[in-house]
Amino acid sequence: MKIEERFLNYVKFDTTSDPASETVPSTMKQKELARFLVDELHEMGIENAYMNDFGEVYAHIEANCDMKERIGFIAHMDTSSDCSGKDVCPRIIRDYDGSDIELNPRVILSPKEFKNLYRHLHQDLIVTDGNTLLGGDDKAGIAIIMSMAERIMEDESLKHGYIGIAFTCDEEIGRGADHFDLQAFHCDYAYTVDGGDINVIAYENFNACEAVVHVHGKSVHPGDAKGKMINASLAGMQFHMCLDPFKDPAITEGYEGFHHLTDFQGKCDEATLSYILRDHDEDKLAAMIKELENVRDFMNQRYGYEIIDLEIHEQYKNMRTYIEKDMRCIDKAVKALKECGLRGDSEAIRGGTDGAMLTYKGLNCPNLGTGSENCHGRYEYVSIQDMDVMTEVLIKIVSA
Numbered sequence: 001m002k003i004e005e006r007f008l009n010y011v012k013f014d015t016t017s018d019p020a021s022e023t024v025p026s027t028m029k030q031k032e033l034a035r036f037l038v039d040e041l042h043e044m045g046i047e048n049a050y051m052n053d054f055g056e057v058y059a060h061i062e063a064n065c066d067m068k069e070r071i072g073f074i075a076h077m078d079t080s081s082d083c084s085g086k087d088v089c090p091r092i093i094r095d096y097d098g099s100d101i102e103l104n105p106r107v108i109l110s111p112k113e114f115k116n117l118y119r120h121l122h123q124d125l126i127v128t129d130g131n132t133l134l135g136g137d138d139k140a141g142i143a144i145i146m147s148m149a150e151r152i153m154e155d156e157s158l159k160h161g162y163i164g165i166a167f168t169c170d171e172e173i174g175r176g177a178d179h180f181d182l183q184a185f186h187c188d189y190a191y192t193v194d195g196g197d198i199n200v201i202a203y204e205n206f207n208a209c210e211a212v213v214h215v216h217g218k219s220v221h222p223g224d225a226k227g228k229m230i231n232a233s234l235a236g237m238q239f240h241m242c243l244d245p246f247k248d249p250a251i252t253e254g255y256e257g258f259h260h261l262t263d264f265q266g267k268c269d270e271a272t273l274s275y276i277l278r279d280h281d282e283d284k285l286a287a288m289i290k291e292l293e294n295v296r297d298f299m300n301q302r303y304g305y306e307i308i309d310l311e312i313h314e315q316y317k318n319m320r321t322y323i324e325k326d327m328r329c330i331d332k333a334v335k336a337l338k339e340c341g342l343r344g345d346s347e348a349i350r351g352g353t354d355g356a357m358l359t360y361k362g363l364n365c366p367n368l369g370t371g372s373e374n375c376h377g378r379y380e381y382v383s384i385q386d387m388d389v390m391t392e393v394l395i396k397i398v399s400a
């Protein structure tokens with residue numbers, strides 16, 4: 001099957017995940033795509049494919065030579081809730097000529113605005129009708145992995161090691177690795193195949209913490225408050241104003257870390273400030289935590305009681321710290337990317353990935369691109385040629 005046909009089949013499924021849901025998966029419709037993928041894997045002759053109770057799909061192909069490394073590939077089935085993923089109406093633009101693409105009369109996909117289009121001149125692009133997202137993030141990854149599997153199953157002359165395949169749910173809401181079955185997957189290392197420039201392999205991401213600042217005020221009738229009232233909301237504002245203003249996500253980039261105030265709830269009596277703290281460098285993240293602790297100590301001293309208490313939760317870590325101890329996954333991928341005419345650069349992600357969580361849990365898992373661009377919105381598109389090249393890259397990675 002051509003990769004474009006495969007991709008067009010997958011985007012018919014509405015698989016939007018829901019951050020407000022407490023079920024697993026967060027939306028049951030993700031399981032419909034999971035069932036479809038299991039059937040497709042069975043049709044290829046991969047009988048062991050199955051969906052587990054969490055809606056995740058696992059499958060593997062045994063080695064047909066004495067290659068020892070067990071290598072896995074992972075893509076996620078859900079799409080972002082930032083934009084509708086229902087009734088996606090894709091259209092193929094053949095031999096893209098660099099001009100504006102009218103998705104509909106009101107929505108224009110223009111290279112003047114989206115410079116990444118210039119990377120795809122004379123390629124065939126799949127775009128939306130301007131009303132929904134496309135779902136290239138990450139159905140392009142699924143299409144690439146499935147195309148690799150089909151080629152491996154059809155061509156017996158291809159000598160390869162053990163190949164693990166997994167399709168996960170709820171990546172877009174940060175829960176993709178929560179239920180991942182490392183035992184069933186049983187690989188030495190793996191790759192997420194998810195979004196972005198195909199020239200790049202990403203194995204650096206933020207170290208991440210969450211901080212919750214509880215402010216305990218003293219509420220008194222305002223008419224009778226002199227010398228007694230301590231307004232927790234005002235103290236919360238004071239807390240924030242004591243933090244380094246240059247560590248704001250709105251003015252940081254590259255390797256610069258930040259603290260981001262994600263939520264502020266306040267009354268006179270109590271206030272709560274929620275932050276996420278991010279830095280690629282563990283020591284710098286520790287310094288940022290220290291800064292919050294210092295402000296807490298200052299305010300507790302200044303007010304003469306414990307007005308502030310602070311909770312810090314670790315969220316995930318930079319996978320580089322772990323991957324550097326065993327660079328096989330990077331060396332193998334860079335070689336494969338270069339053999340396919342791609343650059344094989346490494347690039348730091350300003351965020352986390354499911355791969356970062358899995359690496360933390362013991363499965364080294366850098367990310368490979370798919371050729372999908374402008375994710376999470378109606379300007380999303382994928383390049384058919386990029387998906388084809390990445391299929392070749394994956395085959396090279398598992399080949400003896």
Ligand SMILES: [Zn+2]
Nearest residue numbers: 137138194195
């Ligand atoms: Zn993704």
